[in-house]
Amino acid sequence: MTSPQIEIQLIAAVVAIACAIPGVFLVLRKMALISDAISHSILPGIVLGFFITHDLNSPLLIVLAAITGVITVILVEAIQRTGLVKEDTAIGLVFPALFSIGVILIAKNANDVHLDVDAVLLGELAFAPFDRLLMGGVDMGPKSLWIMGSILLIIIALLLLFYKELKVSTFDIGLSSALGISPMIMHYGLMSVSSVTVVGAFDAVGAILVVALMIAPAATAYLLTSDLKKMLLLSVFFAIFSAIAGYWMANILDASISGSMTTMLGIVFLLVYLFAPQKGLIAVLYRQQQQRTEVSLLTFLLHLNNHSETEERHINHLQEHINWQKVRSKTVLNLALKNNMIEIDENIVSLTEKGKEFTDLALEYIITNKDEKIEPMKDDFFLFRG
Amino acid sequence: MFSLGFINIPVLAGKYMKNKKIAIQVDDLTVAYNYKPVLWDIDLHVPEGVLMAIVGPNGAGKSTLIKAILGILDPIAGSVCIYGKPYEKQRKLVAYVPQKGSVDWDFPTTALDVVMMGTYGQLGWIKRPGVKEKKASLEALEKVGMLAFKNRQISQLSGGQQQRVFLARALVQNAAIYFMDEPFQGVDATTEIAIINILKELRKAGKTVVVVHHDLQTVPEYFDWVTFLNVKKIATGPVKEIFNDDNLTKTYGINYKVAVNK
Ligand SMILES: Nc1ncnc2c1ncn2[C@@H]1O[C@H](COP(=O)(O)OP(=O)(O)O)[C@@H](O)[C@H]1O
Ligand SMILES: [Mg+2]
Numbered sequence: 066m067t068s069p070q071i072e073i074q075l076i077a078a079v080v081a082i083a084c085a086i087p088g089v090f091l092v093l094r095k096m097a098l099i100s101d102a103i104s105h106s107i108l109p110g111i112v113l114g115f116f117i118t119h120d121l122n123s124p125l126l127i128v129l130a131a132i133t134g135v136i137t138v139i140l141v142e143a144i145q146r147t148g149l150v151k152e153d154t155a156i157g158l159v160f161p162a163l164f165s166i167g168v169i170l171i172a173k174n175a176n177d178v179h180l181d182v183d184a185v186l187l188g189e190l191a192f193a194p195f196d197r198l199l200m201g202g203v204d205m206g207p208k209s210l211w212i213m214g215s216i217l218l219i220i221i222a223l224l225l226l227f228y229k230e231l232k233v234s235t236f237d238i239g240l241s242s243a244l245g246i247s248p249m250i251m252h253y254g255l256m257s258v259s260s261v262t263v264v265g266a267f268d269a270v271g272a273i274l275v276v277a278l279m280i281a282p283a284a285t286a287y288l289l290t291s292d293l294k295k296m297l298l299l300s301v302f303f304a305i306f307s308a309i310a311g312y313w314m315a316n317i318l319d320a321s322i323s324g325s326m327t328t329m330l331g332i333v334f335l336l337v338y339l340f341a342p343q344k345g346l347i348a349v350l351y352r353q354q355q356q357r358t359e360v361s362l363l364t365f366l367l368h369l370n371n372h373s374e375t376e377e378r379h380i381n382h383l384q385e386h387i388n389w390q391k392v393r394s395k396t397v398l399n400l401a402l403k404n405n406m407i408e409i410d411e412n413i414v415s416l417t418e419k420g421k422e423f424t425d426l427a428l429e430y431i432i433t434n435k436d437e438k439i440e441p442m443k444d445d446f447f448l449f450r451g
Numbered sequence: 452m453f454s455l456g457f458i459n460i461p462v463l464a465g466k467y468m469k470n471k472k473i474a475i476q477v478d479d480l481t482v483a484y485n486y487k488p489v490l491w492d493i494d495l496h497v498p499e500g501v502l503m504a505i506v507g508p509n510g511a512g513k514s515t516l517i518k519a520i521l522g523i524l525d526p527i528a529g530s531v532c533i534y535g536k537p538y539e540k541q542r543k544l545v546a547y548v549p550q551k552g553s554v555d556w557d558f559p560t561t562a563l564d565v566v567m568m569g570t571y572g573q574l575g576w577i578k579r580p581g582v583k584e585k586k587a588s589l590e591a592l593e594k595v596g597m598l599a600f601k602n603r604q605i606s607q608l609s610g611g612q613q614q615r616v617f618l619a620r621a622l623v624q625n626a627a628i629y630f631m632d633e634p635f636q637g638v639d640a641t642t643e644i645a646i647i648n649i650l651k652e653l654r655k656a657g658k659t660v661v662v663v664h665h666d667l668q669t670v671p672e673y674f675d676w677v678t679f680l681n682v683k684k685i686a687t688g689p690v691k692e693i694f695n696d697d698n699l700t701k702t703y704g705i706n707y708k709v710a711v712n713k
Contacts, residue, residue: 093558232568233568237554239523239554244571245539246572292559
């Protein structure tokens, strides 16, 4: 690897982590759309900052753009509060308006300077290593690495300090407010951090990848865990993985780096969406199938429990009695046999000790709805997992 | 002190009030959403140590009243006092159970973690919960019969279990006043009894408990104090004295019997 290659991957990884962390909270607050809105509507802030400083990496740009980002959020909420439109509509009204103000500003004034909409929206990671930070003539490394590195450190510090506040204000606004942990402060804090991150990442990777980096890793991690800390760690992992893998994909295919990273984020999400052990599509379908079988099993066991007369329990009669098709009866019969719940003696089916116990427990559960009764059975039976 | 008590006794409801402090005092409270008032000029004095039901039809403003008392919503007029001081100064005296539907139960967290959130108020900003908070949370879970589920993800709990977890979270707040918004919503009979027993225990310990309640039939059995609310306050006082047809009609309209027997 050449040194620019290493630097590009380093920048990509730092940007990815910085986006993924606030992204987790945006996804949990169902505000994924807001990050999209911010990433577009900060344009006028960037343009204004650029006119003043003529430097795309100036801190003033970040500050102005972050302010525009927060203004976006305030406008969206003000429109929403009128009660005339829903949140998504409000977002749809605000960000094109602000974005177009930015575009008009560029068109009117930026003819003589290098700032075009494409560059702002798409960004180009490949060029990032060539913009160096020089201090007293000494090369300190790529500028964007310094900017994003600082933003990342701030994000990590804020996360460590306010983890509990972020958690409670995301989960339960009412309690949070009653406890004196102002959800307003947390909300605008998160919005400011997101805006700063988006702006900082903008120049390096472009708006589209920024939004993808904020949302996709968090959405992917959400499918894999039911623990907020693990969700944060997994998001960071997926973000880094997609960034690095995306870089190499671009390298091999000779394609746009940002585009490849976005594609990689999509691929990772799709794979997890299909194969996640609990919430994945395949697992869900499998579970539904299992549940159907287990309801049948229970019906069958209850039938046996309710009838002592042998003609009700004759293997050939079961079919018509419980009114099932052949295949289903066979599956259920096999399942019950495999679990030692029934025994078949001269074609007469009867419950074993274990089958009886199971049926009694299940009955008690159905009647009392007391979960602790079936706690030990839960691992074996999908049916009771709720 | 003495003269204050003397004045209060005849104003509030007779013999029940003897030597009782006012735990919650609401004066001239008006609350609006988008400048449209949903609570008009509410006056409410709740004495310490009662188990009070707030009843009223859907949309009467019951949840709004609690949120305004807890400073979650800013009223457009009026004031609230908790033991004589503004809520902001008395946060640690108050525990709150919001309506179950107000949170996202798919949030990635466990039952124990949710209960721990009850300790965040005592901790204040930045400080993290430690061993002490964890122990208190486990005890609260045990109290509501949910210890076995402490590591269960909250979406994997039944409605009744979720409600118990919320109750445990309020218990761990270790407050003097408990506000509960429809704690019996979507729970089975066993859980309902378990919850009401815990609430009665709290009252026995001298706590004040305010519950938004829907089942009018059980009001006399569960509560000793009641507030009728429908945008305006209809009546408030001891169940024995004011839980009658007259107030029910005023609150629910002539069809209140349907509501009672539903
Ligand atoms: N966030 C809100 N924005 C606008 N109106 C609201 C909001 N929350 C509640 N309302 C309205 O205020 C009234 C009272 O609501 P609420 O306090 O939830 O009633 P209750 O708890 O008695 O069912 C209802 O008419 C409801 O539609
Ligand atoms: Mg309500």
